[in-house]
Amino acid sequence: MALSKEAQTKLLFANxxxxxxxxxxxxxxxxxxxxxxxxxxxxxxxxxxxxxTADVRGRGGAxxxxxxxxxxxxxxxxxxxPIYLVSNADESEPGTFKDREIIARLPHMYIEGCAIAARVxxxxxxxxxxxxxxLTEFEILRDALEEAREAELVGPNVLGSGWDLTIVVHRGAxxxxxxxxxxxxxxxxxxxGQPRSKPxxxxxxxxxxxxxxxxxxxxxxxxxxxxxxxxAEYAKLGxxxxxxxxxxxLSGNVVNGGNYEVELGTNLRELVYDIGGxxxxxxELKAIIPGGSSVPVxxxxxxxxxxxxxxxxxxxxxxxxxxxxxxxxxxxxVQLGLRVAQFYMHESCGxxxxxxxxxxxxxxxxxxxxxxxxxxxxxxxxxxxCDRILGNCLCPLGDAAAMPVASYVAKFRDEYQRHIDxxxxxxxxxxxxxxxxxxxxxxxxxxxxxxxxxx
Amino acid sequence: xxxxxxxxxxxELASRYPQPRSAVMPALRLAQERHGWLxxxxxxxxxxxxxxxxxxxxxxxxxxDMFHLEPVGRHMIEVCTNISCALVGxxxxxxxxxxxxxxxxxxxxEDGEFTLRTIECAGGCGYGxxxxxxxxxxxxxRPEDVSGIVEELRDGAE
Numbered sequence: 001m002a003l004s005k006e007a008q009t010k011l012l013f014a015n016x017x018x019x020x021x022x023x024x025x026x027x028x029x030x031x032x033x034x035x036x037x038x039x040x041x042x043x044x045x046x047x048x049x050x051x052x053t054a055d056v057r058g059r060g061g062a063x064x065x066x067x068x069x070x071x072x073x074x075x076x077x078x079x080x081x082p083i084y085l086v087s088n089a090d091e092s093e094p095g096t097f098k099d100r101e102i103i104a105r106l107p108h109m110y111i112e113g114c115a116i117a118a119r120v121x122x123x124x125x126x127x128x129x130x131x132x133x134x135l136t137e138f139e140i141l142r143d144a145l146e147e148a149r150e151a152e153l154v155g156p157n158v159l160g161s162g163w164d165l166t167i168v169v170h171r172g173a174x175x176x177x178x179x180x181x182x183x184x185x186x187x188x189x190x191x192x193g194q195p196r197s198k199p200x201x202x203x204x205x206x207x208x209x210x211x212x213x214x215x216x217x218x219x220x221x222x223x224x225x226x227x228x229x230x231x232a233e234y235a236k237l238g239x240x241x242x243x244x245x246x247x248x249x250l251s252g253n254v255v256n257g258g259n260y261e262v263e264l265g266t267n268l269r270e271l272v273y274d275i276g277g278x279x280x281x282x283x284e285l286k287a288i289i290p291g292g293s294s295v296p297v298x299x300x301x302x303x304x305x306x307x308x309x310x311x312x313x314x315x316x317x318x319x320x321x322x323x324x325x326x327x328x329x330x331x332x333x334v335q336l337g338l339r340v341a342q343f344y345m346h347e348s349c350g351x352x353x354x355x356x357x358x359x360x361x362x363x364x365x366x367x368x369x370x371x372x373x374x375x376x377x378x379x380x381x382x383x384x385x386c387d388r389i390l391g392n393c394l395c396p397l398g399d400a401a402a403m404p405v406a407s408y409v410a411k412f413r414d415e416y417q418r419h420i421d422x423x424x425x426x427x428x429x430x431x432x433x434x435x436x437x438x439x440x441x442x443x444x445x446x447x448x449x450x451x452x453x454x455x
Numbered sequence: 456x457x458x459x460x461x462x463x464x465x466x467e468l469a470s471r472y473p474q475p476r477s478a479v480m481p482a483l484r485l486a487q488e489r490h491g492w493l494x495x496x497x498x499x500x501x502x503x504x505x506x507x508x509x510x511x512x513x514x515x516x517x518x519x520d521m522f523h524l525e526p527v528g529r530h531m532i533e534v535c536t537n538i539s540c541a542l543v544g545x546x547x548x549x550x551x552x553x554x555x556x557x558x559x560x561x562x563x564x565e566d567g568e569f570t571l572r573t574i575e576c577a578g579g580c581g582y583g584x585x586x587x588x589x590x591x592x593x594x595x596x597r598p599e600d601v602s603g604i605v606e607e608l609r610d611g612a613e
Contacts (some may be wrong), residue, residue: 174520257581
């Protein structure tokens, strides 16, 4: 355990231990809102330069450099339309729970980051789109915002600077797709959360058809630190193309599940074994999902991989949202594929045919394989369906189903083959994911009951 | 003066946004809190307050899992069965609730007290199994905790 503390490089969660940083006074005791004061005295170009020098990449999943994204927006004084900041707090990629902890424990750091980012782009209004299920976190954020307003850290004439900033917290209502930035904007405008065609990109035409910068919670919570220590100092942390620290959400068959902030480039083995305490009950490691359920899987042999964007790309996978899901040797990879496909089928918005129909086909074929009713040709059909989804939709949700499932078949082909050859699951009911009831199954069960039992 | 009617409260919500239509989700949430679910009347009320058709409001509501288009129990028990929770026994937790309440996932008890359903990833993956009870997370929940949770809700229901 001693090693686990040393192994962590804390930036966001530095000084957070034993303090209630949800309170403004406590946050100010550790230097809170000093970066905002500093930022208000700096020119916007200089602020943007710090973000560009820091080379901080988005922490939501896509990993796009934050400074560059901000630089795509028109200058506020030249824009005929108002400029908006939107923060994506609709965390819902399976395995991810870091933004929730940031909001629950560091709400002021997050608000300060929102304020500085809004200042960079010259916005007077920021929207925080927080997932509807995060009720407790919403309340913490709302109370922190109220405290910040009373202290004139947000609101009219921020700290006497003459600059106004309104922050509106908008609650979602249960839809994974709203984590996709254009679906989020649609939802924020009061519509069904269906992705838009890009271009135009949000930097040009975002919410209310106005220039909009969209950033993840963790990305924005990092901004005060960057301004405090300077972009150049921040960029010394981590490795090339993956600067700074990241909060990894560790879950599944691991002793110490939880969020851990470590320097980018830390070895995945260290996270799982030294920090996470390894696999419980003396079981064997089988597979690891390194970046949320939408990314391709790593086998136990690939655990020695650095947690950085390039190292993961070299393994054919992604760092994604930083959600590390660990599976031990009791996990059936066909059941894993089925459960992942069921999730994306449930969450498909239905706009693009390959995703809407393809995820349904994936579920249907995977169920046949699991139940031992699939022919050899249907395994090929599954891969063909995945291939036809990939790259053929407006947003990445379809890809998020196809990529991981194709990787399970590629890396655990023998296991898929055994289901076909043996006419059923070789785990014989002993898999950890056996018979798991997904929401798609539950809805279908109810509809069937309604049809069979007339009033 | 504190706003009192649903109409007034929705107007107040709409004033926070550059375009009032943005208030449709918070307005639906308010209406659902009043009715317990979203009956046809709720869509008329929200539509009238925001100058939208009831059909539009229903179309929006039907997109999101947290809006209920049919009556639900007074208590909502939602068990996450996504991968991280499933790996550490979510199905066993769900089955414990099913046997304790005498309903299957997706159903409401006959007395209208409890709705039990499974949900997709709730965002508590490192502390599974996550169960959301009346929108507050309990984590981790093990099968042996289930009867205590149900008992607590029944006691509080008197």
